[in-house]
Amino acid sequence: MRYERSSALFRAAYNVLPGGVNSPVRAFQAVGGTPVFVKEAKGAYFIDEDGNRFVDFIASWGPLLFGHAFEPVLEAVIERTRKGTSFGMPTALETELAEKVISMVPNVEKVRFVNSGTEACMSAVRLARGYTGRDKIIKFAGCYHGHADAFLIQAGSGAVTFGSPNSPGVTPGTAKDTLLATYNDLESVETLVSANTGEIAAFILEPVAGNMGCIPPEKGFLEGLRELCTRKGIVLIFDEVMTGFRLAPGGAQEALGIRADIATFGKVLGGGLPVGAFAASREIMRHLAPEGPVYQAGTLSGNPLAMGAGLAMLTAIEKDPEVFTRLEQKTAYLHKGLEKALDSKDVPVQINRFGSMISVHFTDAKVRDFESAAKGNNDYFKTYFHGMLDRGVYLPPSAFESYFLNDALSYEDLDLAIEAASQSMG
Ligand code: PMP
Numbered sequence: 001m002r003y004e005r006s007s008a009l010f011r012a013a014y015n016v017l018p019g020g021v022n023s024p025v026r027a028f029q030a031v032g033g034t035p036v037f038v039k040e041a042k043g044a045y046f047i048d049e050d051g052n053r054f055v056d057f058i059a060s061w062g063p064l065l066f067g068h069a070f071e072p073v074l075e076a077v078i079e080r081t082r083k084g085t086s087f088g089m090p091t092a093l094e095t096e097l098a099e100k101v102i103s104m105v106p107n108v109e110k111v112r113f114v115n116s117g118t119e120a121c122m123s124a125v126r127l128a129r130g131y132t133g134r135d136k137i138i139k140f141a142g143c144y145h146g147h148a149d150a151f152l153i154q155a156g157s158g159a160v161t162f163g164s165p166n167s168p169g170v171t172p173g174t175a176k177d178t179l180l181a182t183y184n185d186l187e188s189v190e191t192l193v194s195a196n197t198g199e200i201a202a203f204i205l206e207p208v209a210g211n212m213g214c215i216p217p218e219k220g221f222l223e224g225l226r227e228l229c230t231r232k233g234i235v236l237i238f239d240e241v242m243t244g245f246r247l248a249p250g251g252a253q254e255a256l257g258i259r260a261d262i263a264t265f266g267k268v269l270g271g272g273l274p275v276g277a278f279a280a281s282r283e284i285m286r287h288l289a290p291e292g293p294v295y296q297a298g299t300l301s302g303n304p305l306a307m308g309a310g311l312a313m314l315t316a317i318e319k320d321p322e323v324f325t326r327l328e329q330k331t332a333y334l335h336k337g338l339e340k341a342l343d344s345k346d347v348p349v350q351i352n353r354f355g356s357m358i359s360v361h362f363t364d365a366k367v368r369d370f371e372s373a374a375k376g377n378n379d380y381f382k383t384y385f386h387g388m389l390d391r392g393v394y395l396p397p398s399a400f401e402s403y404f405l406n407d408a409l410s411y412e413d414l415d416l417a418i419e420a421a422s423q424s425m426g
Contacts, residue, residue, distance in 0.1 A: 001390050005049040006037040024158040030378065030398045031385045041068035043408035046394070054394040055413045057403040061396075062210075062242050062267040065323065066316060067408025073271040076312035077305050086303045093307040100314045101269070101279060104249040107259045108279035112288060113302045117241035117266030118146025120276035121204065123296045124262045125150060127278070128202035128235035130294035131287045138192055138203045140183040142212035142370030142400075145204055145239050145264075153178045156211030156370065156400055183209055183369040184217065186224040193232060202235040203228075207252035207260075210242040210402035212373040213359035214352045222258045229261065235284070241266035241276070242402070247355040248324055249317055255355065271313035273306040323407050327356035330414060331405050334358060337418030345425040347380050356405040359396075360384065373400065380425075387424020393417045 014020035021027045021035065028035045037049040044067050046056050056068070064070065080093075098111040114120050125137055125148075137150065144157035152159060152167040153175055159167065166175070179196065182188040183205070193200055203225055209215040229236040238260035244251040245268035253259055262284060266276040279285075289295045300306075317323060335353045338360060342349045348364040361367045362380035381399045388395050393416065395403060 001052050001392070002050050003034045003036065003048075003052075007034045009037045009049060010034055025396070025398050025401065028397050031382045033386060033389075035397075036389070036394070043067040043069070044406060044410070044413055052392065054389075054392050055409070055416060056394050057405065057417070058394065058396050058401075059404045059406040060267075060272055061401075062246060062404045063270060063272045064404075064406050065246060065268050065313070065327075067406040070271065070313075070316070072312040072316050073309050076308040077273065080304045080308035083304070085305060086300055088299060091302070091304055091307070093304055093311065094302040097307050097310050097314070100311065100318075101265070101277065104245070104314065104318070105263060105279060106250045106253045107261075107281070108263060109282045110285035111277050111279040112285070112296060113307070114276040114278070114296075114298055115274045115300055115306075116146065116276045117239075117264065118148055118276070119298070120241065120264035120266055120278045121145035121151065121237075121239055122148035124237050124264050124278040125202060125204060126296065127280070127284065127288055127294050128237060128262060130292070131284055132201040132233065132235060134199055134201035136177050136179055136196055136199045137201055138179045138181050138189060140181050140205050140209075140370075142183060142215075142373060143204075143206050143209055143239070144211035145206075146241075149174045150178050151204075154180050154370065156209070158398070182371075183212075183215060184221050185369065186221055186228075189225065189228065193228060193234070200232070200234050202237050202262075204237040204239055206242065207238045207240065207256060207258070208243050208247065208354045208357060210357050210359075212370050212400050213361050213367060213376075214354060214357045214402040215367060215369070215373065216352065216354040217256070218368065222256060226258055235261045237262045237264065239264050242357065242404075243355075245269055245314065245317060246357070246404070249321060268313060269310050270306055271309040273309040275306040275310050324355070326407060327405055330409055330411070331356045331358050333411065334405070334414050334417065337414065338421050341418050341422035342425060345422075347425055348377070357402040358405070359399070359402045361399060384421070384424050387426075388417070388420050391416075391420035391423065393420045 141154040142156040145151040149170045240251040244265040247255040262280040264278045350361045361376040363375045
């Protein structure tokens with residue numbers, strides 16, 4: 001593969017964009033080399049500016065459940081665009097999409113649409129604080145909920161990839177209200193709750209973590225959190241930005257059979273357009289402005305292009321619920337194949353998977369929380385990543401990210417990835 005044009009474009013970008021990108025992990029700092037500049041994409045593939053073709057395992061970091069340039073979404077966006085791109089006034093589309101979300105997601109009666117996962121999580125926490133009248137929240141090391149101040153405390157994803165899980169610019173005043181627990185460790189949560197009696201507004205977590213690689217919840221963990229929240233009047237927030245409409249029509253709540261009090265969404269919900277949402281019972285949502293005093297707003301929130309894309313996406317899922325089974329089967333096939341390809345090599349490997357989320361950590365011990373994920377060997381990861389890239393397989397350029405499979409991937413594509421993995425670590 002040659003990356004000449006991508007290199008030139010990256011140099012030009014570097015002059016005018018911090019780090020040459022608009023979101024840090026794209027810069028390839030963790031893996032070195034030149035970020036690939038995309039020209040166009042269709043289905044499971046994208047073509048870069050040098051004309052290389054890649055099988056894409058990130059699907060825009062999750063949104064593209066059916067693959068790139070999915071016709072129903074394209075048509076919806078084009079049709080809506082012709083009628084105007086934004087009004088800042090109510091449209092019927094917003095109600096229609098909210099009704100669809102409510103019909104698919106368990107335990108929610110009202111929805112507020114926003115423009116990103118960050119906004120959804122930030123607003124969900126404010127709502128939980130307003131609802132309970134309490135200040136503190138518990139988050140889990142290695143979970144990522146976007147870049148709002150309260151979440152940049154031992155955050156996963158790009159924050160930890162760049163070695164700054166605690167960002168400068170977040171004041172000690174803000175940080176003191178975010179308490180840190182360990183993923184898959186109920187006791188760490190119980191200890192914090194006991195030490196802060198009556199002060200915890202919410203727990204926020206990824207029900208299946210995807211920002212320290214993929215880490216599924218162990219048996220009893222989410223059940224224990226649910227029980228603790230119910231007993232102590234704490235709001236349980238499931239950040240379903242990755243898992244929503246990906247693990248099942250009703251997200252992790254449906255897939256795992258656990259009910260959250262507030263669920264946040266992004267990614268698949270927008271079908272590739274900037275959309276986020278948070279949803280809860282009427283009782284909780286009535287505290288939100290203009291019904292209640294907890295303020296939240298957005299000039300472009302609920303804009304018709306994003307709502308049209310979202311409606312097309314959720315309608316496609318409703319029409320084809322088998323998509324989740326197909327994705328699960330493809331990911332299980334990839335899992336088995338990668339295991340076979342990598343186990344024979346002289347490297348320590350752990351592969352975690354849940355539904356269509358999967359990741360590879362180069363470490364001996366089971367990866368079940370941030371600490372064990374952080375033990376992964378980054379040199380092996382770099383070799384693996386670049387080996388795959390040069391063989392036309394695009395993976396997340398950081399070990400602290402999950403792959404997202406899409407329905408357009410064929411078994412031949414998966415075989416190509418498995419063979420590439422074997423050769424990469426050869
Ligand atoms: N929550 C989770 C679980 C995420 O994975 C992300 C982004 N990857 C966010 C929140 C933030 O979403 P956004 O990047 O759309 O702000």
